[in-house]
Amino acid sequence: MAMATIKNFNRNFGFDSRGYKEIIPIKPIKxxxxxxxxxxxxxxxxxxxxxxxxxNAEPVLNTGNYEQIIYSMDLVxxxxxxxxxxxxxxxxxxxxxxxKSHCMKYINGTTVLHLSKQALKDFExxxxxxxxxxxxxxxxxTKAYKTLSNNIIENTVLEKIKSTLLNTLF
Numbered sequence: 001m002a003m004a005t006i007k008n009f010n011r012n013f014g015f016d017s018r019g020y021k022e023i024i025p026i027k028p029i030k031x032x033x034x035x036x037x038x039x040x041x042x043x044x045x046x047x048x049x050x051x052x053x054x055x056n057a058e059p060v061l062n063t064g065n066y067e068q069i070i071y072s073m074d075l076v077x078x079x080x081x082x083x084x085x086x087x088x089x090x091x092x093x094x095x096x097x098x099x100k101s102h103c104m105k106y107i108n109g110t111t112v113l114h115l116s117k118q119a120l121k122d123f124e125x126x127x128x129x130x131x132x133x134x135x136x137x138x139x140x141x142t143k144a145y146k147t148l149s150n151n152i153i154e155n156t157v158l159e160k161i162k163s164t165l166l167n168t169l170f
Contacts, residue, residue: 001025002066004035006053006074009043013095015058017152020066035060035069035077038145040091042103042120045074046113054113055103057094059087061149062156078120084131088141093125 001023008019035041039060046054057078063069071077080090093099106119128134 001068001070002064004041004060004069004071004075006043006045006047006072008041009053009056009058011048011052013056013058015061017062017064017156020064020069022066023070029070032077033070035071037061037063037149038087038091040078040087040094041071041075042078042094043074044076044115051104051107051113054107054115055100055119057091057099059091059145061145062152076120085125085127086138086142088145089134089138090125091145092137092141098126099123
């Protein structure tokens with residue numbers, strides 16, 4: 001089991017599976033603290049000087065070598081309230097500049113920055129009245145995120161094969 005933390009968030013956007021922290025839980029973990037492939041995590045804490053990470057939304061595109069992932073208190077999992085919007089389209093929207101700019105208004109702290117829980121509650125998704133107008137964009141987002149995930153997983157396998165071959169040959 002591993003925990004997703006702010007170390008999974010790259011400063012220039014992107015989710016880095018090398019940031020997982022392996023853990024052995026001492027007590028049972030609440031069901032809602034688990035993150036699955038394609039769940040959206042938003043950074044609510046930031047240690048960088050320029051607020052590079054806080055307010056960034058990243059889908060979990062790879063679980064590394066771990067079967068179960070939970071997320072730290074520095075992160076919040078965001079899920080669609082109803083079936084009007086897919087998690088892939090929601091992820092695409094939350095990764096945009098509009099959401100990041102919105103979150104910047106809800107930050108406090110000097111050395112360690114914290115994002116108010118109100119930031120997510122106050123954010124209004126820019127959706128058209130007829131949600132079906134977004135079907136093509138939703139299909140694109142779904143295909144793109146799944147392709148990204150598959151490529152990351154394939155690259156991980158190829159890196160392991162490369163390492164094994166190099167160790168065997170040299």
